Amino acid sequence: MSGPSTYEPQSGFTRWLDTRLPILRLAHDTMTTFPTPRNLNFWYAFGAILTAMLGIQIVTGIVLAMHYVPNSTMAFDSVENIMRDVNYGWLLRYMHANGASFFFLAVYVHIFRGLYYGSYKAPREVLWILGVIIYVLMIITAFMGYVLPWGQMSFWAATVITNLFSSFDQLSHLVNPHWNVGTTIAYWIWGDFGVSNATLNRFFSLHNLLPFVIAGVVGLHIWALHVPGNNNPLGIDVKGPQDTVPFHPYYTVKDLWILSMFLIVYAVVVFYLPDILGNPDNYTPANPLVTPPDIVPDWYLLPFYAMLRSIPQKLFGVLTLFGALAILVFIPWLDRSYVRSARFRPVFKIFFWVFVVNALLLGYLGSQSVDATFFGTGIPDVLLARCATAYYYAFFLLIMPFLPLFETTRPLPATIATAVLGNKAAE
Amino acid sequence: MANVTSAEPNRRDFLYIATGAVGAVGVALTAWPFVAQMNPTASALALGSIEADITTIQPGQQVIFTWRSHPLFVRRRTPKEIAEARSVPVSALIDPIARNANLDDNAPATDQNRETKPEWLVVVGVCTHLGCIPTAFEGNYGGYLCHCHGSQYDTAGRVRRGPAPQNLAVPPYTFLTNTRIKIG
Numbered sequence: 001m002s003g004p005s006t007y008e009p010q011s012g013f014t015r016w017l018d019t020r021l022p023i024l025r026l027a028h029d030t031m032t033t034f035p036t037p038r039n040l041n042f043w044y045a046f047g048a049i050l051t052a053m054l055g056i057q058i059v060t061g062i063v064l065a066m067h068y069v070p071n072s073t074m075a076f077d078s079v080e081n082i083m084r085d086v087n088y089g090w091l092l093r094y095m096h097a098n099g100a101s102f103f104f105l106a107v108y109v110h111i112f113r114g115l116y117y118g119s120y121k122a123p124r125e126v127l128w129i130l131g132v133i134i135y136v137l138m139i140i141t142a143f144m145g146y147v148l149p150w151g152q153m154s155f156w157a158a159t160v161i162t163n164l165f166s167s168f169d170q171l172s173h174l175v176n177p178h179w180n181v182g183t184t185i186a187y188w189i190w191g192d193f194g195v196s197n198a199t200l201n202r203f204f205s206l207h208n209l210l211p212f213v214i215a216g217v218v219g220l221h222i223w224a225l226h227v228p229g230n231n232n233p234l235g236i237d238v239k240g241p242q243d244t245v246p247f248h249p250y251y252t253v254k255d256l257w258i259l260s261m262f263l264i265v266y267a268v269v270v271f272y273l274p275d276i277l278g279n280p281d282n283y284t285p286a287n288p289l290v291t292p293p294d295i296v297p298d299w300y301l302l303p304f305y306a307m308l309r310s311i312p313q314k315l316f317g318v319l320t321l322f323g324a325l326a327i328l329v330f331i332p333w334l335d336r337s338y339v340r341s342a343r344f345r346p347v348f349k350i351f352f353w354v355f356v357v358n359a360l361l362l363g364y365l366g367s368q369s370v371d372a373t374f375f376g377t378g379i380p381d382v383l384l385a386r387c388a389t390a391y392y393y394a395f396f397l398l399i400m401p402f403l404p405l406f407e408t409t410r411p412l413p414a415t416i417a418t419a420v421l422g423n424k425a426a427e
Numbered sequence: 428m429a430n431v432t433s434a435e436p437n438r439r440d441f442l443y444i445a446t447g448a449v450g451a452v453g454v455a456l457t458a459w460p461f462v463a464q465m466n467p468t469a470s471a472l473a474l475g476s477i478e479a480d481i482t483t484i485q486p487g488q489q490v491i492f493t494w495r496s497h498p499l500f501v502r503r504r505t506p507k508e509i510a511e512a513r514s515v516p517v518s519a520l521i522d523p524i525a526r527n528a529n530l531d532d533n534a535p536a537t538d539q540n541r542e543t544k545p546e547w548l549v550v551v552g553v554c555t556h557l558g559c560i561p562t563a564f565e566g567n568y569g570g571y572l573c574h575c576h577g578s579q580y581d582t583a584g585r586v587r588r589g590p591a592p593q594n595l596a597v598p599p600y601t602f603l604t605n606t607r608i609k610i611g
Binding site for chain 2: 156187194196198289291309311
């Protein structure tokens with residue numbers, strides 16, 4: 001994809017194919033000889049892990065769709081049928097449900113890795129934006145998948161999330177107090193006056209489609225990666241062959257080794273703790289007339305849920321939630337520091353780790369009841385959530401643009417090779 | 428083929444513009460059925476009307492019926508609850524509009540505008556924040572408390588504490604007899 005190709009067909013057939021469809025050349029140049037910085041660490045394996053998780057979700061999802069019935073009177077029972085009667089149905093469903101959680105675990109590691117090492121900075125802005133698009137598609141897909149079992153939490157999560165759009169009524173009310181644009185959008189999404197069989201059907205259709213859209217954007221993401229090549233923990237550019245090693249065997253083995261460790265943890269959860277990340281309320285069939293006392297999304301969306309709940313005004317709550325995702329697109333231009341890696345940014349590094357703790361705090365607050373206090377200390381959760389939401393925005397809107405004006409960065413090494421190999425690199 | 432440019436619009440310019448315009452209209456007209464199919468179907472729209480027997484409801488009680496797949500609250504208010512709701516000036520309300528389908532769109536949210544008969548509160552039991560079902564007889568205003576995000580409503584179903592932006596909707600309904608109402 002970048003640089004001259006080093007592929008040389010070794011047989012008559014591959015020579016013949018190469019002049020007609022150079023697919024082996026593409027595979028060779030991107031996955032074998034591709035020059036990769038020699039200092040990539042553990043955290044750089046999560047791209048490969050994510051690709052594997054997408055594959056697992058698609059394969060388990062396709063077979064689950066052979067047994068699942070997308071009808072509001074039969075969906076819940078069909079899931080129980082998968083769990084009890086379908087051969088290995090319990091395994092396939094637990095792989096899929098927990099696979100979503102591990103997919104998000106990996107994507108959060110991947111995103112924080114990119115933030116820490118400044119992987120979003122020029123010339124990788126498009127690579128970063130494609131990543132944000134994938135992340136948003138993952139959220140939409142996971143949300144629709146969560147609705148399909150048609151339990152109480154499925155139904156009410158669908159109700160609350162689709163009702164986010166009704167907040168746009170408040171925008172159209174500025175023009176005419178009787179124009180309910182948001183409600184019109186909500187009816188259009190539901191295909192009814194509320195979450196219903198029509199909603200379930202379309203969510204099933206889209207839940208099948210979107211993983212393939214994600215796969216397509218992943219293709220673009222990898223393409224955009226292969227134009228400038230990988231960033232690395234030092235955040236400096238590759239300056240010559242001494243800074244790189246071929247992708248195969250060095251990183252194929254490293255990625256597969258770390259993937260194996262990741263899949264072992266995944267297997268432990270699938271086999272021994274399959275319900276630990278689920279909500280018991282979803283083993284109660286959906287009932288449109290009873291709202292469960294506490295509605296919570298799955299763990300990977302809790303930070304955003306905490307932001308939504310911390311704002312006492314409907315429209316601003318929804319805008320805060322959507323804005324928290326939209327702001328990610330602009331990070332390449334919000335961060336004004338020319339130094340990529342946080343290794344050489346002592347102050348940014350502190351703010352970064354506070355940001356990580358802040359995100360975990362928001363997740364915890366989102367899991368708690370709306371009127372709870374922080375571990376019984378008397379400090380209202382909602383107040384903390386407001387502060388944490390403010391820090392989330394301040395990290396991007398204040399710290400990223402203005403910190404570089406005050407921060408003294410550490411000196412950057414001349415090349416990756418001198419930093420990694422010491423004087424041997426001079427040879 | 429050589430690229431011919433001329434100052435005057437020629438037949439090729441006409442063809443470009445005409446083809447583009449017809450194509451754009453065609454795409455728009457073709458896209459519309461694919462967008463509109465997602466709107467509520469004719470059968471969903473037709474399930475508009477129910478009748479409810481309210482004979483057994485005592486003062487201080489509420490019964491929940493189902494209307495358009497949503498819960499419908501029919502609550503028989505006590506004299507104290509009525510008095511509380513009537514003592515609130517409209518200017519103190521978050522949403523000053525009655526949201527009563529039986530009245531004019533701009534009717535103010537006085538207690539009188541929220542009910543057809545003072546004793547009977549009939550509202551759609553869907554929180555105007557994010558669609559949860561509020562719990563009756565809870566919260567600081569004696570009406571409803573929504574456990575999802577903490578909105579509170581008074582004994583006339585009017586929102587008194589956010590994040591909900593609007594009063595609970597009053598559906599179109601009529602008293603067929605003193606003990607029977609038709610909703611929708």
